[in-house]
Structures are given as structure tokens and as C-alpha cells.
Amino acid sequence: MGTLVRQEIFKLTRKKSTWISTGFLVAVEILFAILSKVYPKTFVPASTFESLYFARPIIIFYMIAATATIITMEFQFGTMKQVLYRRYSRGQILVSKWLAMLLYSVYWYILSLGVAMLLKLMLFRHQLSIHQSAGHGLSIFAQSLEVSAATFITLWLLLSLVFLLANLFTNSAAAVSVGIIGYFATNIVTQLLTMLIQKWDWTKWNPLTMLLYPQMLAHPGSISRC
Numbered sequence: 001m002g003t004l005v006r007q008e009i010f011k012l013t014r015k016k017s018t019w020i021s022t023g024f025l026v027a028v029e030i031l032f033a034i035l036s037k038v039y040p041k042t043f044v045p046a047s048t049f050e051s052l053y054f055a056r057p058i059i060i061f062y063m064i065a066a067t068a069t070i071i072t073m074e075f076q077f078g079t080m081k082q083v084l085y086r087r088y089s090r091g092q093i094l095v096s097k098w099l100a101m102l103l104y105s106v107y108w109y110i111l112s113l114g115v116a117m118l119l120k121l122m123l124f125r126h127q128l129s130i131h132q133s134a135g136h137g138l139s140i141f142a143q144s145l146e147v148s149a150a151t152f153i154t155l156w157l158l159l160s161l162v163f164l165l166a167n168l169f170t171n172s173a174a175a176v177s178v179g180i181i182g183y184f185a186t187n188i189v190t191q192l193l194t195m196l197i198q199k200w201d202w203t204k205w206n207p208l209t210m211l212l213y214p215q216m217l218a219h220p221g222s223i224s225r226c
Contacts, residue, residue: 004096005103008070012104021062025108026115029053033119045128049120050144055112056151060158063105064183067159068175070097071166098163105155109148116144158182 012018032053036043048054071094120128130141138146162179 004092005099008097008100009103012066012100022111025055025058025062025112028058029055029112029115029119033116033123037123045124046132046140049116049124049128049130050140050147052112052116052144052148053119055108055116056148059105059108059112060151060155060183061180062108063101063155063159064162064179065176066104067101067162068166068179070101071163072175094167101159101163102156105152105159109152113144113148154186158186 029052032043032048036045036048036053117130120130128140131139133139158179161182162175165178166175
């Protein structure tokens, strides 16, 4: 199993898209950090830091694409049979790909947090302290970590569905499209859930309320009846 996971990680490191995506994410964080420095009233430094300089939405799209294609690419390039001819079962192969995606998502979150911390030190050394209060008894750093953890959990709720659907498609474009549509569908669902919970308190026990977890941490009190 460990060999399979290492092979999947090796494939990811050899893909040009991995490094292009990394460069793009870093560039976006730098851009919003500079905008926060130049226009602090529009891009409030504390808020942009908490959002990891808007890296989280990009990570979501990256992970949807990677999860959708990690299986379908095997079918497209005809390598799935070669993998199955080895001593590993189909179940082991799928678990190894799931673990590779889990490690890949951890990579993106660690990278975005590390870049955010570096930009804070470079651009906001004296203007912004990560220990300053973000309200609700948390520092901006602690709140950023909490929201990132919550986003990570809800992201994997979505990725689990994408991973399942990827087994049904042999075309990566179709799997990615379904994943992106699912992402926007969950946003619509969370908005509907917010309205329902505010109107009927009992609806907060709906299992889908887990999708609201990042929102409740980022904006405590935004769902007043929870």
C-alpha cells in the first residue's frame, strides 16, 4: 500500500500542472497581500490574512480537479489495466489514490498558510499581529486555523462524492464538471439551510448542517438560531 501511495505522489510531482498551480496560488496570495497593503480600507489586512489571502477557494477547485482526474486519467491513457495486472487489488489501488489526495490537500493548506505567514512578516510586520483579537476570544491566527480546518472537513465531504463519481466516468472532463457543479450546488444548499435554520430551529439537526461549519466559525452569530 505504501508503495502505491508513493507512486501516486510521484506522479503528482512529475505533473507540470502541479507546479503551475503552485505558482498561481502563491501569485494570488501575493497579489491580495499587496492589495491589502495598498488599499487597507477595502482589503482589511486582518480579514485577508484570516482568509489566507483568498487561497481557500482556489484550493477547492484544485482538489476537485485532482480528485476527479486521478482515476479517469488511468482510463484515458489506458494504464488502469497495467495497474490492475500487478499484485494489488482494485480496492488497494482506490485507497492509495484516496490517501494520495488526502496528502495532496494537506500540502495545499500547509503551503497557503506558510505563504500567508511569510507575506505577513514581509508586508505587515508592524501593522498586523497574528495574536491580535479577532473577536469571540480568538486571535486572528487561531481563527484562521479553525476556519481552515473546518473548510478542510467540508471540502472532503465534497471530494468523497467526486471520488465516487470519478469511478463512474472514463472521461476526466466529465468528472471535473460534475465536481465543480457539485461545489456550486453545495453553496446554494448552504444558503438555503441558513434561511431554514433562521426560520425553523429544528432544521439545524439536518446532517447537511455540516456544510455550514466554516461559515459559523468565520462569522459566529451569522446563523442566529444555531
